[in-house]
Amino acid sequence: MGNTFYKVLGQMVDDALVALQTFEATGANHGLNKLKAVAAACLDGSKLESSIREDLGPRRLYEFQEAVSRLARTTSFTSGLGRNTDAHNALLNVKTIASALEAEKLQEEAAPQISEARDANQGGHSTEYVHRSRIEALRAMSGLNWDLKRLIRLLEELNLVHAAECHMATAMLVRAIADHIPPVFNVDTFEKVANNYSGAKSFKASMKNLQNSLRHIADSHLHAQIRNREVLPTERQVDFRADLDVLLGEIVRILSP
DSSP: OHHHHHHHHHHHHHHHHHHHHHHHHHSSOOOHHHHHHHHHHEEEETTTTTHHHHHHHHHHHHHHHHHHHHHEEEEEEESSSTOHHHHHHHHHHHHHHHHHHHHHHHHHHHHHHHHHHHHHHHTTOOOSEEEEEHHHHHHHHSSSSSSOOOHHHHHHHHHHHHHTTTTHHOOOOOHHHHHHHHHGGGGGSSHHHHHHOOOOOOHHHHHHHHIIIHHHHHHHHHHOOOOSSEEEETTGGOOOOOHHHHHHHHHHHHHHH
């Protein structure tokens, strides 16, 4: 089933819940047909539609199947607030699982479009925070004093959160990368990389930007406590791609045989 089916199913559940609550409160608008419609939409005869079963997987199958079966077995409502808890809970269970399936289907259907956009950008401007050539260069290295697995994984996760527009997580991960790599430069803090490493003037300028601007921005997102008003960061605020690329380029240069 596609995401549209689960979206419509959720709307049907909402209609059935309203009808049930109206009947309990006033005795009017029985609404049993709306409840039955929810069950009918999910069933092929007495069994769940096979495509729904596949979408549910074993973890959710029993709960969803039991809820739909309870709806199908319901033949009447009892007047009075809160007198139809079985039907009410069954509807809520169907709604919860249908909403989760709708979100999963949306994600599945969006994945090819994201992949196409990424492929289309390979020949020009990359939408990745860290260019894949830097990651591949690090992955290809062997026989080093340093284990690069964590660094590579940090870079991969940085690309993931950037693609998902998780801007606070982006700033935090760039800072984590800066804090992770100083031993490559034979120092123990990134501040010493920025201040003491004998690189080119342009390298020092990029490292100063990471040390000063990035660190302050990342700290503001890592340590800020809840306030009565908030302003969320934009992509531009956490865009340190150029400076990070300079840093990674120097790491590749140092570690290359």
